[in-house]
Amino acid sequence: MYRDLLGVTIERNEYLRASATERPAHSSRLAEFASNGSAKLDALAQIARDPSHRSRVLATREALTGYRDQMWRLMQFTIRNDRLMIEMSTRASSVIELTDKARDRQHASNADIIASLTELDRKLRFARDIVDRAYELQAAVGAAALADAQSAGGAFPASAAISRSFPAARLRNAAADLAERLQDDAKRALADELRSLVRAYEEAQAARQEGPARAATSAHQRLSDWVERLVKVHSTEQRALHDEMAQLLTYSVNAAETEQVTQNVAITSLKLNRRTAQALENRDVAAAAAILKDSDVLRTTVATLPISPLIQAEMVEAIDRWREGLATTAEGLAGQSLVMATMDASADAMIRGASDLNEVFANDADRIGQVVRTTLLLGAAIGLLLGSGTALLVARSITEPLRRLKEKMIELAADPTAGPITEAARHDELGSMARAANFFVREIGRREEALRQAKDQADATLAELRETQSNLIQAEKLASLGQLVAGVAHEINTPLGVALTTATTLEREVGQVQERGRSGRLSRSDFEAGVARLGEGTRLVLSNLTRAIDLVYSFKQVAVDQASGERRRFDLRSWLEELLTSLGPLLRKGGHEVAVDCSPDLELDSYPGSLGQVLTNLIMNAVVHAYPQGRAGRLSISVTQRSRRTIRIVFADDGKGIASEHLGKIFDPFFTTGRDRGSTGLGLHIVYNLVTAKLQGSIAVESEPGAGTRFTIDLPASVADMDLARPSEEHAA
Secondary structure: OHHHHHHHHHHHHHHHHOOOOOHHHHHHHHHHHHHHHHHHHHHHHHHOOOHHHHHHHHHHHHHHHHHHHHHHHHHHHHHHHHHHHHHHHHHHHHHHHHHHHHHHHHHHHHHHHHHHHHHHHHHHHHHHHHHHHHHHHHHHHHHHHHHHHHHHHOOOOOOHHHHHHHHHHHHHHHHHHHHHHHHHOOOHHHHHHHHHHHHHHHHHHHHHOOOOOHHHHHHHHHHHHHHHHHHHHHHHHHHHHHHHHHHHHHHHHHHHHHHHHHHHHHHHHHHHHHHHHHHHHOOOHHHHHHHHHHHHHHHHHHHOOOOOHHHHHHHHHHHHHHHHHHHHHHHHHHHHHHHHHHHHHHHHHHHHHHHHHHHHHHHHOOOOOHHHHHHHHHHHHHHHHHHHHHHHHHHHHHHHHHHHHHHHHHHHHHOOOOOOOHHHHOOOHHHHHHHHHHHHHHHHHHHHHHHHHHHHHHHHHHHHHHHHHHHHHHHHHHHHHHHHHHHHHHHOHHHHHHHHHHHHHHHHHHHHHHHHHHHOOOOHHHHHHHHHHHHHHHHHHHHHHHHHHHHHHHHHHHHHHHHHOOOEEEEHHHHHHHHHHHOHHHHHHHOOEEEEEOOOOOEEEEOHHHHHHHHHHHHHHHHHHHOOOOOOOEEEEEEEEOOOOEEEEEEEEOOOOOOHHHHOOOOOOOOOOOHHHOOOOOHHHHHHHHHHHHOOOEEEEEEOOOOOEEEEEEEEOOHHHHHHHHHHHHHHO
16 A cells, blocks of 8 residues: 555656656556555555554545545646647747748848839939930020021121021931930830921921011920920939839838848747746746746737738737747646645655554554564565665666766757767667757757858848948939939029020110111100010010029929928928929829918928928829829818817829728838839838828828828927927837
């Protein structure tokens, strides 16, 4: 009976140390030992002659029954913990698989970025060549007009034919060069239209010698207007392509950083899983609580990653389930410890009861003589000595290899390259443990090396992308300066042309008055009529020059805002008018109208360059996606002051609207329904980032198919409000 009770306690410990597949065998042997011990206690109760002896037997049997019941509870805790550990391992593997999936998607996204950058560079080169050659043609048209004006006013009469032939040849060559470039860019209709206008101009010049100059002037004006429109359209396209390339490059840098953080998530997941396995194996509740706290940091990191929302949601859910399993397992470990403490107390009661019973029944055996007792005592002593010596030898044969195995594993934990464990050559359980440890260390080393190589490659790629970004930003600044000069030139061309024509007419009128005065044929009525025409011409020249000055100021302010990116206080209505002036060629090309509703005294302390980029992207998005080819639309910009600290900007169009299944994705990077038309899907994503990050505001969208789209932007009205919002943002970061 004493041996059976010891077997019960031993099988309990073996059950806890065994694997999940081996535990049923230990639980069966424990039940067998408990049944045998209970039967022997019943037999002892029947042969006991003293009631006190019988009560001791029953007390020992009751302790055995309690121990068996507590063992059942311990088995329930253990089975549940095993199930939870399997589920946690599955969740951890799911997190790592989802991390690999997110990294693969990021690789695909980077490939799309490179393709988009290549296509944008090609389009930018074509647009730049067309604008440069259009400027050359515009200069040639101006030179031809000046030569015609000088010839008509009587300047250089002896060399009039020569002075007109050189500008005409320059105009013809510039037009041929531009038409060839337009045809290379698949714009054959524009090239044919340009050739037709040049032929009409040359025919009008040839006919000018035989009749009035009105037809030549009309042909020159049509050619000049056509070139001016072409310059406006392609300058706007060139500026938009520059902005899109810079924004795309910024997104590529952010994407590389996101990929690096995703790799760190995978490494952290592996480490947490390894720590969890060790804590659960040692039944360390405190270590499990610390791991649960560290895993909350991992969850926060995953929840803030700018990756696919579906993958992110799955990763967060897997981590939450893993944390729930860890918390439940920690509770189970605490329950296991409590049950084991109770079982230890019951085991102590059983062993003490068995020892007392042994003593009682031995003393009761008075029929056994002194010789027999002495012999038994001597035999027991000898057996104890022999058993102790044997047990000591067996223990040393087990503990010494275990000690060496422990020291080697500690050494490998500090230095994985220290070499394999030598006990792996053994053919027992210690050898199996050593071989498993060697395999585990090799696998961890291989994975760490692979992760390290991937991290080095990602760091190198990130450095290259940052260097490329710096070069492109510098090139964009130089190109923006050229666009500013180009915009001023083609916008003030009309008022300057009118002023030039009027000045030429005034010069001719003054010459006629002087000639009549010298010949004495100048009458009073002729003099008054000449003075009236001179006054009218002077006013016309003054008004057109004033208009040119205003245009130069508007373009200068818009260019400074977009180039510097600085914050300043500005009048919102005047700023909107300047912005729409720069977008005028694009809107007039499609016949679109923009209605502005803004109070004249409304001021904003913010970043006008970023706000201009937001409205420009919204207008470009509406022009490209909201209306079919050939349909003119009506756009509106409404600005209201909701409170002392908040300004609301509402941009709306009356286009075809956005489908309900696409409405939730329009701010996602690279989402577009017009990729076949060259769209990259970054316009509205950049708008969202500028509004929420740079301008510290918010943006919302409403749309119904066939009823247009409405974007609502809420911004802080003053710099003080933006500064108040910034500390909380830094704290969250």
